[in-house]
Amino acid sequence: MDYVSLGKTGLRVSQLALGTMSFGGEADESASRALFQRAREAGINFFDCADVYWEGRSEEVLGRLIADCREEVVITSKGYFPTGGDVNARGSTRYHLVRTVEASLRRLGTDRIDVYYVHRWDDRTDLEDTLRTLELLVQQGKILYPACSNFAAWQTARAVGMADARGWTPMACVQPMYNLIKQQAEVEILPMAGALGLGVCTYSPLGGGLLSGKYGPDRRPDQGRIVDNQMYATRYGAVSNFDIAGAFTALAQKYGHHPASLAVAWVASHPHVTCPILGARDVAQLEPSLAAVDFDMTDELRAEVSALSPEPPPATDRNEEASTHSYSSTLRSRQGQK
Numbered sequence: 001m002d003y004v005s006l007g008k009t010g011l012r013v014s015q016l017a018l019g020t021m022s023f024g025g026e027a028d029e030s031a032s033r034a035l036f037q038r039a040r041e042a043g044i045n046f047f048d049c050a051d052v053y054w055e056g057r058s059e060e061v062l063g064r065l066i067a068d069c070r071e072e073v074v075i076t077s078k079g080y081f082p083t084g085g086d087v088n089a090r091g092s093t094r095y096h097l098v099r100t101v102e103a104s105l106r107r108l109g110t111d112r113i114d115v116y117y118v119h120r121w122d123d124r125t126d127l128e129d130t131l132r133t134l135e136l137l138v139q140q141g142k143i144l145y146p147a148c149s150n151f152a153a154w155q156t157a158r159a160v161g162m163a164d165a166r167g168w169t170p171m172a173c174v175q176p177m178y179n180l181i182k183q184q185a186e187v188e189i190l191p192m193a194g195a196l197g198l199g200v201c202t203y204s205p206l207g208g209g210l211l212s213g214k215y216g217p218d219r220r221p222d223q224g225r226i227v228d229n230q231m232y233a234t235r236y237g238a239v240s241n242f243d244i245a246g247a248f249t250a251l252a253q254k255y256g257h258h259p260a261s262l263a264v265a266w267v268a269s270h271p272h273v274t275c276p277i278l279g280a281r282d283v284a285q286l287e288p289s290l291a292a293v294d295f296d297m298t299d300e301l302r303a304e305v306s307a308l309s310p311e312p313p314p315a316t317d318r319n320e321e322a323s324t325h326s327y328s329s330t331l332r333s334r335q336g337q338k
Helices: 031-040 051-064 096-108 129-141 153-166 191-195 232-235 239-254 261-267 283-294 299-306 327-337
Strands: 003-005 013-014 017-019 046-047 074-079 114-120 143-149 173-175 199-202 275-278
Touching: 017 031, 031 051, 031 283, 046 143, 051 096, 074 096, 096 114, 096 129, 114 129, 129 143, 129 153, 143 153, 153 191, 173 191, 191 199, 239 261, 239 299, 261 275, 261 283, 275 283
Parallel strands: 017 046, 017 275, 046 074, 074 114, 114 143, 143 173, 173 199, 199 275
Antiparallel strands: 003 013
């Protein structure tokens, strides 16, 4: 396992992170412990969580697991989504974030959260107040590095610029969805992160299990997130996605790779990705993803995998810029004739 810098922070994190969304739910205490121990054996020191995972149980389980190695691991959590029935138990208001951070600290059994994500852009709360709250939490030592998840590139850039202008602690990293099925992050989020020096910890490298080898045009497992969870079914349920999954599995088999290893390695090979976040219900499910650290992802193989899924249009929608039918190519042609 190699270790890489998280953006500009100098903090060294493993090239793969373990997501703990299954802890306390799909993975009981025993299975969660086995997953955590296997990740530690593999060299992972970076563990991702959130306050809403299984109504806080994931944080409670993770807290017990890190008790003996707290100073050796980097822990993240997130806040925004509803944590109760009260109308103010949600959002990125100071009222909510202060309370949800304090609740996460209690569940995790720790004195600080190393990387703290605002889990979603808040359409109702003034961004300046959210960033001032994060700065307050940093000054109190309750969080070390502010971050954001599921933000658009413009939203992240605005947050970075505002914090910089006011001398507040900058955003350390972003956490976007990114996999072969969902490549939208390549259009603006990943280039922005590279330009601003932000860490990028991507989630869902297997597309909710779609790229695990279990799915195809006429193939569905008996259980799985896309089968059991309506949110994932909505996110990944388009018929065309199952066609891509089938073609991807066939390509992996052609080269003798486990589909999960190839999927994770493909995500990790993007130059602006710091680390993919792995997820699993048990150790057997985790193993192929861990194997991605030993994967030799060539430019040719990455291109072959990428070609299986439609390339998202550029931010300007001027898709002709990538062809010979553009002003730029015409200018080059004319210059070559002189």
